[in-house]
Amino acid sequence: MNDVAPGLERVKMRFLAMLQDREQQIAQHNLLTRNAKSEVEVTENLSGSRNILHQISGTAGSLGFAELGSFARDCENAIIYCLEQPEGQSVKERDLVLDAIDGFVEDCRNLIAAHE
Amino acid sequence: MQILAVDDDPIILELLKQFIDAIGNHDVTTAESGLEALDVIEAHDPDHFECFLLDIQMPGMDGIELTRQIRGLEQHADTPVLMLTAMTDKRYIDAAFAAGATDYITKPFEVAELTARITLVEGLVQARNSRTKKIFATQSMPEVGNSVAIFEPFSIYDVDNVIDYMAMENYVTQLSRNALFGSTTFAFTIREVQEFHDVMTSFEFYSMVSDIAEVISDTLSGKQYLMSYAGSGTFVCVTESGWRPAVSQLMDAINLSLATTELYDNNGARLQPRVSVGESVRLIWKASTSVLEALGVAHSSAEAAADAHIKAKKNLWTLTEGQTA
Numbered sequence: 549m550n551d552v553a554p555g556l557e558r559v560k561m562r563f564l565a566m567l568q569d570r571e572q573q574i575a576q577h578n579l580l581t582r583n584a585k586s587e588v589e590v591t592e593n594l595s596g597s598r599n600i601l602h603q604i605s606g607t608a609g610s611l612g613f614a615e616l617g618s619f620a621r622d623c624e625n626a627i628i629y630c631l632e633q634p635e636g637q638s639v640k641e642r643d644l645v646l647d648a649i650d651g652f653v654e655d656c657r658n659l660i661a662a663h664e
Numbered sequence: 665m666q667i668l669a670v671d672d673d674p675i676i677l678e679l680l681k682q683f684i685d686a687i688g689n690h691d692v693t694t695a696e697s698g699l700e701a702l703d704v705i706e707a708h709d710p711d712h713f714e715c716f717l718l719d720i721q722m723p724g725m726d727g728i729e730l731t732r733q734i735r736g737l738e739q740h741a742d743t744p745v746l747m748l749t750a751m752t753d754k755r756y757i758d759a760a761f762a763a764g765a766t767d768y769i770t771k772p773f774e775v776a777e778l779t780a781r782i783t784l785v786e787g788l789v790q791a792r793n794s795r796t797k798k799i800f801a802t803q804s805m806p807e808v809g810n811s812v813a814i815f816e817p818f819s820i821y822d823v824d825n826v827i828d829y830m831a832m833e834n835y836v837t838q839l840s841r842n843a844l845f846g847s848t849t850f851a852f853t854i855r856e857v858q859e860f861h862d863v864m865t866s867f868e869f870y871s872m873v874s875d876i877a878e879v880i881s882d883t884l885s886g887k888q889y890l891m892s893y894a895g896s897g898t899f900v901c902v903t904e905s906g907w908r909p910a911v912s913q914l915m916d917a918i919n920l921s922l923a924t925t926e927l928y929d930n931n932g933a934r935l936q937p938r939v940s941v942g943e944s945v946r947l948i949w950k951a952s953t954s955v956l957e958a959l960g961v962a963h964s965s966a967e968a969a970a971d972a973h974i975k976a977k978k979n980l981w982t983l984t985e986g987q988t989a
Contacts, residue, residue, distance in 0.1 A: 555682035563675050602721065603673045607770030610679055617772055621750070661796045 560611045571656035598627040670701040671719040683775045698725025710739040720749040735764035744785045767834035812866045816897040821878045832892035836955045848903045850944040851966035857897025915941040944967030
């Protein structure tokens with residue numbers, strides 16, 4: 549088997565570069581969800597965050613960022629749970645999920661800073 | 665192997681390239697969507713790709729629909745399709761297997777896991793290609809005998825919910841790995857299958873088994889299950905969503921349908937196969953090795969039921985002859 553390490557390092561760098569863009573998108577979706585005027589807007593923005601978190605959770609672990617990947621998966625599952633609830637669900641419950649996503653965004657920023 | 669990897673995440677595609685390069689002896693082509701993948705397949709020779717790695721969840725055409733489209737291409741009816749998924753939702757996994765997936769790999773994956781799966785697939789595909797060639801070689805040469813051993817499983821095409829036996833083994837192994845419960849396994853065995861096998865060509869035998877699979881599939885229509893041909897005239901079924909069939913009634917319904925279905929051999933002689941059903945075995949709380957053993961138990965009990973039926977019939981003849989003598 550060939551050495552996978554040099555190639556993996558390049559992929560890791562690209563992941564971190566993309567992570568910067570992805571965490572900004574998630575932060576934006578989170579803000580729009582908090583300020584949403586309708587359930588449609590909530591669903592659209594939560595779905596947007598879910599899709600990005602899904603991508604992060606699928607790759608972070610393979611690149612040595614298992615903790616971040618696991619956090620992304622937990623946030624993704626929490627959003628899926630929220631989206632499956634009937635309209636008019638507890639706002640407090642949704643706010644807890646949004647708080648967790650804010651925490652995830654912060655972890656992304658810390659990880660990026662640590663690798664600069 | 666020539667591998668086509670399809671995922672909307674460029675990082676996954678790069679990872680796959682790096683990992684598969686590390687394995688060596690394989691070339692990876694990539695596509696970022698289902699539609700792009702179909703274009704890539706069309707742009708290459710029909711038998712160019714020997715393995716597909718497909719993400720289940722993609723915007724637009726998802727991996728399940730892409731698998732269906734790939735299976736619809738004659739040259740890829742047997743090509744291994746490994747699904748990449750971060751999902752633990754059984755509905756997606758069931759749908760992927762029903763659409764024709766061979767196995768799935770959970771994201772995030774490690775190079776060792778990917779290597780193991782690809783190496784396994786490569787070996788099994790070579791063995792299966794050899795069997796398929798034997799079956800279809802006799803299609804135009806009916807005088808050639810049955811060159812496929814009776815115990816060998818083979819692929820049955822275009823029958824709803826019938827999947828390859830290798831895919832079935834992967835499916836039940838994954839079921840236990842993900843602690844998904846509520847499934848039951850049971851099996852049907854064609855009675856006197858050895859006699860059919862002895863007098864038929866490989867293609868005749870293959871055709872009869874496929875026809876019986878279709879009858880079983882039609883009888884089970886509307887139920888949630890997967891089935892595969894496990895060799896020795898036996899079909900192994902795994903149910904989903906907690907459905908546990910009344911196997912005896914099911915057997916009667918299948919045999920009634922077989923009785924009204926006109927099946928013929930190459931010489932135009934009417935074939936009248938019937939099946940026996942074995943015990944149903946719940947897969948709840950079993951480890952992966954035990955789940956495979958459960959399939960084995962279902963398989964063996966169906967064969968035993970078929971043997972018992974033949975024996976009972978013979979005993980009845982003996983008794984009748986004794987009374988008339």
